[in-house]
Amino acid sequence: QSVLTQPPSASGTPGQRVTISCSGSSSNIGTNTVSWYQQLPGTAPKLLIYSNNQRPSGVPDRFSGSKSGTSASLAISGLQSEDEADYYCAAWDDSLNGPEVFGGGTKLTVL
Amino acid sequence: EVQLVQSGADVKKPGESLKISCKGSGYSFTSYWIGWVRQMPGKGLEWMGVIYPGDSDTRYSPSFQGQVTISADKSISTAYLQWSSLKASDTAMYYCARLMYISGWYIANWGQGTLVTVSS
Numbered sequence: 497q498s499v500l501t502q503p504p505s506a507s508g509t510p511g512q513r514v515t516i517s518c519s520g521s522s523s524n525i526g527t528n529t530v531s532w533y534q535q536l537p538g539t540a541p542k543l544l545i546y547s548n549n550q551r552p553s554g555v556p557d558r559f560s561g562s563k564s565g566t567s568a569s570l571a572i573s574g575l576q577s578e579d580e581a582d583y584y585c586a587a588w589d590d591s592l593n594g595p596e597v598f599g600g601g602t603k604l605t606v607l
Numbered sequence: 608e609v610q611l612v613q614s615g616a617d618v619k620k621p622g623e624s625l626k627i628s629c630k631g632s633g634y635s636f637t638s639y640w641i642g643w644v645r646q647m648p649g650k651g652l653e654w655m656g657v658i659y660p661g662d663s664d665t666r667y668s669p670s671f672q673g674q675v676t677i678s679a680d681k682s683i684s685t686a687y688l689q690w691s692s693l694k695a696s697d698t699a700m701y702y703c704a705r706l707m708y709i710s711g712w713y714i715a716n717w718g719q720g721t722l723v724t725v726s727s
Contacts, residue, residue, distance in 0.1 A: 498651065528711050528712075529710050529711025529712075529713070530711075531711075531712075531713035531714065533652075533714070540702055540717045540718065540719055540720050541652065541702070541714075541717055542717065543713065543714060543715060543716075543717075546707075546709065546711075546713040546715075547709055547710040547711055547713070548711075550709070552715075582651075584651065584652055586652075586713070586714070587711075588711060588712045592668070592669065596654055596712060596713075596714075597654070598651060598652045598653065598654065599651075600651045601651040601652070
């Protein structure tokens with residue numbers, strides 16, 4: 497069971513706006529920033545959002561992140577077929593002496 | 608351009624040892640934490656541990672403490688993940704990852720992955 501909780505699946509049609517939630521606790525999301533990663537089928541994950549809402553260069557502005565309290569969300573607007581992938585949230589956890597914790601991942605299907 | 612290039616896929620028998628590698632380039636290897644992430648077949652991502660090549664400070668996730676060893680050779684900008692006695696349950700894709708800190712930690716770069724298959 498993952499420390500951060502994500503819905504296992506999400507779906508939308510092309511052009512729609514989809515949001516993926518990530519729920520944590522005071523020791524992780526509540527006190528630390530959240531990052532999001534996209535994993536296309538058969539490939540390594542890729543950074544999508546860091547510091548809750550910052551996009552690395554090259555990531556389209558259709559992708560946006562937000563955080564409130566112990567939860568975070570990833571929003572994808574203008575959904576495209578190439579957005580079909582697994583999405584993972586992550587955050588540092590102060591109760592662990594080590595690296596970040598991941599959410600269980602959300603499989604996004606573009607109908 | 609930052610690159611993390613991992614060693615190739617490997618097939619081992621239970622009980623055998625293995626050491627896989629991750630060579631960093633395009634950045635100061637000794638100045639950033641680098642770690643390993645496991646992805647079992649059809650499953651999600653799990654942090655295993657991290658190392659700071661500058662002073663070899665190493666931290667393990669509780670689930671992997673004592674199960675694997677993470678090391679680095681800064682002279683050749685390479686991090687390693689090793690097992691002394693593999694189990695079938697170690698079959699997975701393993702990614703190395705470079706951490707950065709801007710207001711908080713995140714994985715800025717990923718290796719291409721190394722598939723490890725353990726089967727008798």
